Amino acid sequence: MPIIVNLDVMLAKRKVKSKELAKEIGISEQNLSMLKSGKVKGVRFSTIEKICKSLSCQPGDLLEYQEELP
Secondary structure (H helix, E strand, O other): OOEEEOHHHHHHHHOOOHHHHHHHHOOOHHHHHHHHHOOOOOOOHHHHHHHHHHHOOOHHHHEEEOOOOO
């Protein structure tokens, strides 16, 4: 998958635990874990907005595009 999720990196930089973030933004720890691992097929802009607000970051800090090689 060419989209890389760097949520775990931002959590480490901000010294925030997944459990704390999940509670603050109102999603389950399991859904946050799936998002961190990139195993979701989609994510709502409202969820990204809440994560960015909570971690004081930009969407580009969370998501990265990496072209797949043939």
